[in-house]
Amino acid sequence: MQVFKFGGASVKDAEGVKNLASVLKQVGFENTLVVVSAMGKTTNALELVINNYFKNKLELQNSIQDVKQYHNDILLDLFENTQHSIFKKIASIFEELDLFLSRNKSPDYNFVYDQTIGFGEIxxxxxxxxxxxxxxxxxxxxxxxxCIKTDSYYRRANVNWKQTQKAIKDNIDTKTLYVTQGFIGSDANNFTTTLGREGSDYSAAIFAYCLNAQSITIWKDVPGVLNADPRYFENAQLLHNISYREAIELAFYGASVIHPKTLQPLQQKEIPLVVKSFLNPNDKGTKVGKGIGIEPNIPCYIVKKNQVLVSLSSLDFSYIVEENISEIFRLLHYYKMKVDVIQNSAISFSVCFENSYNNLEQLLQHLKAKFKVTCHENVSLYTVRHYNEQAIKSVEKDKALLLKQLTQETIQIVTK
Incomplete structure (x- = not known):
């Protein structure tokens, strides 16, 4: 079986949906499972719904109506007959959303987030x-x-592989074409969970692993894996081949084209992953596989915006030792901070992280009880794999450097 994954950009409107059908016709869809994300910017629109649910009830129905209208416009472009059953099906799904928001009693933002956000994929x-x-x-x-069963760590759920493998085996006939959702799963109580933002790639990899798939293809609006995000870097180049190891490194540092968790299950069973353009489906794209290395061997640039850099030093100028570092990481874990860079000296410790759960103020108050704290918000973290002097200069140009760290293959720079 083969697994295809189409992201939100590929189905942002009726023409995108028609193009998805065209891609299937061109490349073939026998024994295929298609994983699809929410359309366009629907996830962002539903995040606004969630925000209004908690903070601005007067705007809640308006934000829901915007999501309804967006999808209704797509329906009207795809189905000439407004009596088609799809209109009632979508209306029923929105009724489920309204019902949940009207009856929910849980004050837990993360729980409400997961129960709401998954409607985009459905x-x-x-x-x-x-x-x-x-x-x-x-x-x-x-x-x-x-099919995908997880724990109850809402917004970043962990897969229960044993249950998931059994469920996929029980629910899927490998000779049938399936259309299913990325990004979401469910816990033991059958509440919806999510695998983290951009988790649809991971969903496809989970299916590929459990089905012993022949391959997985991720369809993007770019020709494949580029050595840089063209939104932030000029003259981005296509990488033709990448090893699993290199792709995992790039994903770990934040390369947005492949989700960090996607590659690990594929590597275990040596299932090749291909990243291709849904605009030019017959082009070769980028192949990720066993022992391929990287071709061409050029610097790869990754940037993560809106990071937080915290620098700590002891109040009495004593050394920052293992006990201190252990306490710092315990707090970072407790407040759900995703750490990207650490750097320490005898009397200081710096850490760059994502404040995904908006717990920064609580973390800082906790740290200030034991350390002298300097905090820089909204910083940018640049990572360059296979760097050279020219690559370093291009990143540092016209920026205020807050932190710089080099290893043999990788340089990381935090700038303001």
Whole structure:
């Protein structure tokens, strides 16, 4: 079986959905499972819904209506007959969302987030599955929450591999074309969970692993894996081949084209991953596989915006030793900070991290009880793999450097 994954940019409008169908026709869809993200910027729109639910009830219905209208416009472009059953199906899904928000009693933001945000994927796949059936590409819509089982770590759930493998084996006929959701799963109580932002790639990898898939293809709006994000760097180049190891390194440092967790299950079973353009589906793209190295061997640039850099020193100028570092990491873990860089000297310790859960103020108050604390918010973290002097100069140009760290293969620079 082969696994395809289409991201939100590929199905942001009716033309995108039609192009998805065109891609399937061009490359073939026998024995295929298609994983699809929410359409366009739906996840962002649903995050606004969640924010209004907690902080601005007067705007809640307006923000929901915006999501409804966006999808209704796509439906009207795809289905000429407004009596088609898809209109009632989508209306029913939105009724489920309204019902949850009206009846929910939990004050837990992360729980509410996961129960709400997954509606984007449920809606997109329902529309796409119905459209494909309407044009003669027979497929079966599948609720991924019956297949991918997780713990209850909302917004960053961990997969229960034993349960997931059994569920996928029980629910999937490998000779059928399936359309299912990325990003979401469910816990032991059948509440919706999410695998982290951009987790749809990971969802596809989970299916590929459990199905012993022949390959996995991630369809993007770029020709493959580039050596830099073209939004931030000029003259980005296509990487033709990458080893699993190199791709995992790039993903770890934040390369947005592949989710950090995606590659590990693929590497275990040596399932090749191909990143291709949904605009030019017959181009070769980038192949990620066993022992390929990196081709061409050029610097690879990664930037992560909106980071936090905290520098700590002891109040009495004593050494920062193992006991101190252990306490710092305990607090970072407690407040759910994702650490990207650490650097320490005899009397200081610096750490750059993501404040994904908005716990920065609580963390700082805790740290200030034991350390002298300097905090820089909204900094940028640049990582360059296979760097050279020219690459370093290009990153440092016209920026205020706050931290710099080099290893044999990688340089990381934090700038303001």
């Amino acid at each position: 809606i997109s796949t329902t529309i796409i599955s119905e459209y494909l059936n309407a044009i003669g590409i027979q497929n079966k819509w599948m609720d991924v929450r019956y």
